Amino acid sequence: MTTENGKRLQDIGEFGFIDRIRKGCVVRPRNVVRPIGDDAAVFTPDADRLTLVTTDLLVERVHFLKERISGEDLGAKSLAVNLSDIAAMGGEAREAFVSLAIPDSIAVTYLEAFYNGMKELAAAHAVNILGGDTTGSRSDLMIAVTVTGSVPPAELLRRDGARPGDVVFVTGWLGDSRAGLHWILEGTSDLQGEDRELVRAHRRPRPHLEEGRFLAAAGGVHGAIDVSDGASSDAAHVASESGVGMRLFGDRIPVSPALRNFCARNGHDPVRFALAGGEDYVLLCTVSASRAEDIARGFQNRFGRPLHRIGEVIADRRMELVRSPGTVEALHPEGWDHFKKKPSVGG
Amino acid sequence: MTTENGKRLQDIGEFGFIDRIRKGCVVRPRNVVRPIGDDAAVFTPDADRLTLVTTDLLVERVHFLKERISGEDLGAKSLAVNLSDIAAMGGEAREAFVSLAIPDSIAVTYLEAFYNGMKELAAAHAVNILGGDTTGSRSDLMIAVTVTGSVPPAELLRRDGARPGDVVFVTGWLGDSRAGLHWILEGTSDLQGEDRELVRAHRRPRPHLEEGRFLAAAGGVHGAIDVSDGASSDAAHVASESGVGMRLFGDRIPVSPALRNFCARNGHDPVRFALAGGEDYVLLCTVSASRAEDIARGFQNRFGRPLHRIGEVIADRRMELVRSPGTVEALHPEGWDHFKKKPSVGG
Numbered sequence: 001m002t003t004e005n006g007k008r009l010q011d012i013g014e015f016g017f018i019d020r021i022r023k024g025c026v027v028r029p030r031n032v033v034r035p036i037g038d039d040a041a042v043f044t045p046d047a048d049r050l051t052l053v054t055t056d057l058l059v060e061r062v063h064f065l066k067e068r069i070s071g072e073d074l075g076a077k078s079l080a081v082n083l084s085d086i087a088a089m090g091g092e093a094r095e096a097f098v099s100l101a102i103p104d105s106i107a108v109t110y111l112e113a114f115y116n117g118m119k120e121l122a123a124a125h126a127v128n129i130l131g132g133d134t135t136g137s138r139s140d141l142m143i144a145v146t147v148t149g150s151v152p153p154a155e156l157l158r159r160d161g162a163r164p165g166d167v168v169f170v171t172g173w174l175g176d177s178r179a180g181l182h183w184i185l186e187g188t189s190d191l192q193g194e195d196r197e198l199v200r201a202h203r204r205p206r207p208h209l210e211e212g213r214f215l216a217a218a219g220g221v222h223g224a225i226d227v228s229d230g231a232s233s234d235a236a237h238v239a240s241e242s243g244v245g246m247r248l249f250g251d252r253i254p255v256s257p258a259l260r261n262f263c264a265r266n267g268h269d270p271v272r273f274a275l276a277g278g279e280d281y282v283l284l285c286t287v288s289a290s291r292a293e294d295i296a297r298g299f300q301n302r303f304g305r306p307l308h309r310i311g312e313v314i315a316d317r318r319m320e321l322v323r324s325p326g327t328v329e330a331l332h333p334e335g336w337d338h339f340k341k342k343p344s345v346g347g
Numbered sequence: 348m349t350t351e352n353g354k355r356l357q358d359i360g361e362f363g364f365i366d367r368i369r370k371g372c373v374v375r376p377r378n379v380v381r382p383i384g385d386d387a388a389v390f391t392p393d394a395d396r397l398t399l400v401t402t403d404l405l406v407e408r409v410h411f412l413k414e415r416i417s418g419e420d421l422g423a424k425s426l427a428v429n430l431s432d433i434a435a436m437g438g439e440a441r442e443a444f445v446s447l448a449i450p451d452s453i454a455v456t457y458l459e460a461f462y463n464g465m466k467e468l469a470a471a472h473a474v475n476i477l478g479g480d481t482t483g484s485r486s487d488l489m490i491a492v493t494v495t496g497s498v499p500p501a502e503l504l505r506r507d508g509a510r511p512g513d514v515v516f517v518t519g520w521l522g523d524s525r526a527g528l529h530w531i532l533e534g535t536s537d538l539q540g541e542d543r544e545l546v547r548a549h550r551r552p553r554p555h556l557e558e559g560r561f562l563a564a565a566g567g568v569h570g571a572i573d574v575s576d577g578a579s580s581d582a583a584h585v586a587s588e589s590g591v592g593m594r595l596f597g598d599r600i601p602v603s604p605a606l607r608n609f610c611a612r613n614g615h616d617p618v619r620f621a622l623a624g625g626e627d628y629v630l631l632c633t634v635s636a637s638r639a640e641d642i643a644r645g646f647q648n649r650f651g652r653p654l655h656r657i658g659e660v661i662a663d664r665r666m667e668l669v670r671s672p673g674t675v676e677a678l679h680p681e682g683w684d685h686f687k688k689k690p691s692v693g694g
Contacts, residue, residue, distance in 0.1 A: 033397055037588070038506050039435035039573055040401035040496065045392035050380055054387035055478060055493055059448045061485040088386035099491055101406045131402060138408040139486030144446055146402055146493040149387065159385050226386055241384070 007108040014134055017108070021115045025122075025129035031094075032128060041130035043095060050156060052149035054085035060140035066106075068184050071113025073203040074143070076121045078114075081228065082147040083125060083207035084281040088226035090157035090216025091149035093209060095130045096122055099144040101137035125209055155216040157285070162223030162242035166313035167292040171211045171299075172282035173256040174231050175274030176201035182266075194258035205281035212283055214302055220291030223313075227280040232331050234284055235311075236319050242286075247320040248275070248311035248331060275321070275331070286313050354455040361481055364455070368462045372469075372476035379475060388477035390442060397503055399496035401432035407487035413453075415531050418460025420550040421490075423468045425461075428575065429494040430472060430554035431628040435573035437504035437563025438496035440556060442477045443469055446491040448484035472556055502563040504632070509570030509589035513660040514639040518558045518646075519629035520603040521578050522621030523548035529613075541605035552628035559630055561649055567638030570660075574627040579678050581631055582658075583666050589633075594667040595622070595658035595678060622668070622678070633660050 009017055018036065026035050034042035045051060058078050060066055066074070079096060086093045098118065102111065122129055127147070151157075180202030183195055191199060208226070215221045223238045231253075239246050250271045255263075263270040287295055292309070299307035314320075319331035356364055365383065373382050381389035392398060405425050407413055413421070426443060433440045445465065449458065469476055474494070498504075527549030530542055538546060555573070562568045570585045578600075586593050597618045602610075610617040634642055639656070646654035661667075666678035 033500075033503070034505060039432040039571075040399040040438070042397050042399055042436065042498075042503060045396075045398045049392075050389050051392045051398070051495075052387040052389055053442065053444060053478060053493070053495065055444045055446055055480055055491070057446045057448055057480045057482050057489075057491060059482055059484050059489070062448070062483050085386040089389065091387070095400065097400060097402045097493060099402055099404045101404050101409070101489055131400060133402055133404045133491075135404050135406055136409050137406050137487065137489075140484065142404075142406070142448055142484075142489045142491075144402070144404060144480075144489075144491030146400070146444060148398075148400065148495075151389075153380075156380070156389060158381060224386075 008104060008106070009102055009108060009111070010104060012108060017111070017134060020112065024119045027123045028126045028128055032130065035128070035130050041095065041097070043130065046094070046150040048152070049150035050153050052086055052089050052091045052151060053146065054082050055144065055146040056081050058143040060142065066141055069203060071110040072117030075114035075117030076204055078143045078145050079118045079121050079147070080205045080207045080281060082145050083127070083209055084205070084226040084228065086147055086149035087207050087209045087212030088157065088224050088283055089149065089151060090155050090212050090224065091151035092213065093125050093127045093147055093149045095128050095148045097146040098129060098132040100132070100134050101142040102134060103137045103139060103141055106141060125207070151216065157212070157216050157221055157224035159223060159225050159238050160241040162238050162244050162286040162313045164244055164313050164315040165289050166222055166286035167289055167309055168235065168246055168248065168284065168286050168311040168313060169296070169307045170227065170231065170254060170282050170284045170310055171208050171307060172280070173254050173259065174227065174280050174282065175259050175270070175277040176256050177205060177279040178273065178277045179259050179262045194261060197258045198262060202279060205279060207281060208283050211303065214299060215283065215285055215295070218291070218295050218298060220288040220295060222286050222288060224283055224285040227277065227282050227284055230276045230278040231280065231284060232275040232319070238284065238286065239317065239319060243317065245314045245316045245318045245320070246311055247314050247322060250321055250323045252308065252310045254308040254310070355451060355453070356449055356455060356458070357451060359455060364458070364481060367459065371466045374470045375473045375475055379477065382475070382477050388442065388444070390477065393441070393497040395499070396497040397500050399433055399436050399438045399498060400493065401429050402491065402493040403428050405490040407489065413488055416550060418457040419464030422461035422464030423551055425490045425492050426465045426468050426494070427552050427554045427628065429492050430474070430556055431552070431573040431575065433494055433496035434554050434556045434559030435504065435571050435630055436496065436498060437502050437559050437571065438498040439560065440472050440474045440494055440496045442475050442495045444493040445476060445479040447479070447481050448489040449481060450484045450486060450488055453488060498563065504559065504563050504568055504571035506570060506572050506585050507588040509585050509591050509633040509660050511591055511660050511662040512636050513569050513633035514636055514656055515582065515593060515595065515631065515633050515658040515660060516643070517574065517578065517601060517629050517631045517655045517657055518555050519627070520601045520606065521574065521627050521629065522606050522617070522624040523603050524552065524626040525620065525624045526606050526609045541608055544605050545609060549626060552626060554628060555630050558650065561646060562630065562632055562642070565638070565642045565645060567635040567642060569633050569635060571630055571632040574624065574629050574631055577623045577625040578627065578631060579622040579666070585631065585633065586664065586666060590664065592661040592663045592665040592667070593658055594661050594669060597668055597670045599655065599657045601655040601657070
């Protein structure tokens with residue numbers, strides 16, 4: 001007897017599945033001409049704006065273990081990592097396209113939860129899901145999401161505009177996601193409140209779209225990136241693309257109380273841990289010194305939390321970490337390279 | 348000793364790889380603001396046009412066997428299937444985004460060949476490759492390609508506009524690709540000229556972008572789709588979306604000389620074989636009867652080959668195949684469903 005819970009895609013077919021997930025995909029119909037169901041999605045572009053497109057792959061056993069992440073969380077996260085890229089360009093997110101390569105073993109209920117998690121996040125940012133592709137996989141589950149966005153030309157944020165003298169900011173705590181991944185890999189089931197927050201930071205990253213729009217519209221932001229590889233690594237990307245260096249201050253790196261406790265219990269240096277991080281999905285940006293104070297104040301007023309001033313841009317093409325006055329260490333990018341070193345798997 | 352030929356991605360790293368493939372990705376720089384290298388690609392949309400977006404996944408052992416297809420062919424085909432979707436909407440293809448989940452076992456030379464094949468086809472259609480994502484895979488090679496396009500609003504071709512009385516056309520031969528797949532699965536190495544053509548039809552499908560633009564601009568085309576699942580199945584999609592039926596004529600189904608010989612030798616009914624087909628990547632469209640003759644003549648003049656008139660749209664929501672005057676068979680869609688029946692693997 002096949003129960004709903006035990007149903008696999010081969011029971012309902014590709015078209016049956018598409019019919020099930022179609023509902024709730026269009027939340028901003030005004031500009032949509034053809035949603036899911038034709039050879040391509042069709043929509044009107046935003047007038048007088050630049051188009052943004054980003055795409056990310058999430059692969060089972062490389063980026064996640066499906067036994068350790070719920071369908072809802074996986075769906076939301078697959079979209080969030082793309083929304084974060086749009087945020088880093090100063091854009092508004094517009095349309096999403098979601099492709100899945102699905103092994104036989106996956107239950108339809110897991111996939112429906114995946115789409116529910118994704119749709120909830122999409123709706124929160126007025127993003128339509130307008131298309132995609134579903135197919136079988138003989139091995140792992142693979143998720144490919146593409147998101148389009150738009151931005152007024154004068155407000156585009158880029159990686160390559162940082163200038164010596166700029167102030168370096170981040171829009172939120174660093175390192176929580178990496179600590180959450182630690183607990184996921186440990187498989188610990190009875191986590192306390194604070195550690196649950198760390199796990200949530202890993203599983204449900206919040207894309208900083210509103211923060212990105214605020215920074216883009218504020219004027220004076222010269223360089224920006226979202227922190228996905230790890231803050232030290234992503235800061236180095238901005239520096240390298242801009243032909244400059246950066247000096248970060250250890251006592252300014254924003255470490256959450258939860259992470260501070262985690263590091264104390266596990267013998268980690270919280271500053272190094274937070275800078276290595278990865279999958280934080282906050283924004284790192286460099287701002288003209290003359291605008292820095294205004295922008296930080298405006299950010300605090302708007303979002304009710306600080307824009308963290310973590311360092312400054314220097315002309316020398318090197319990355320430094322100032323641990324205490326007079327104590328300077330080289331800041332080696334400790335990022336993810338999906339081939340050079342094998343990333344750990346995690347939710 | 349590591350030779351160039353034996354290099355794997357883990358030897359050169361993700362960023363080393365991206366540096367290698369970046370060259371030749373932008374062939375139409377006019378509207379590009381940021382190509383590969385920032386958080387998202389940035390470009391100016393085409394003024395006064397609708398935006399088209401399509402995305403397709405190709406998964407090893409589901410869609411191809413990498414031992415049986417060259418990197419060049421796989422790269423070109425991965426793009427071609429997306430360009431074909433843009434063609435079916437009457438659009439011009441514009442920007443491409445290419446993501447790969449790459450197992451350790453793949454040689455860098457295979458991946459470079461993949462990008463070379465893709466770039467060659469992209470350049471032929473003035474398509475920029477503006478982004479993507481590369482990551483590891485613990486199992487199969489997976490390819491996710493997204494392509495944007497644009498079309499004047501009045502020229503958009505859709506699946507759902509077919510009307511009773513319309514003439515049904517296809518823009519090229521049907522079934523060759525399926526016959527080519529047969530030879531690929533047989534693993535026959537000493538194919539003759541005609542059979543090589545069939546294999547080439549499978550490995551190097553030509554997207555009918557120019558044909559699609561011709562039809563879109565001609566006026567009077569009511570419904571259109573690209574033939575990817577098989578002509579009978581794709582015709583049924585158009586009929587179903589349009590709320591109509593279709594009557595196809597067996598003696599009008601375009602069968603190439605190569606396929607006719609293939610079917611004679613292998614005991615297949617060429618009409619049924621061609622209609623079941625799959626991966627033909629020609630266009631099927633329905634045209635107002637009053638415009639049909641003009642459009643067919645214009646097509647012949649423009650492309651030097653016929654627009655094949657294969658049937659007509661009927662008001663009854665059923666699919667018929669007329670084998671000879673008075674002999675009518677039901678036309679059951681024999682398409683691919685990537686879950687319901689396991690597709691054969693092939694190049």
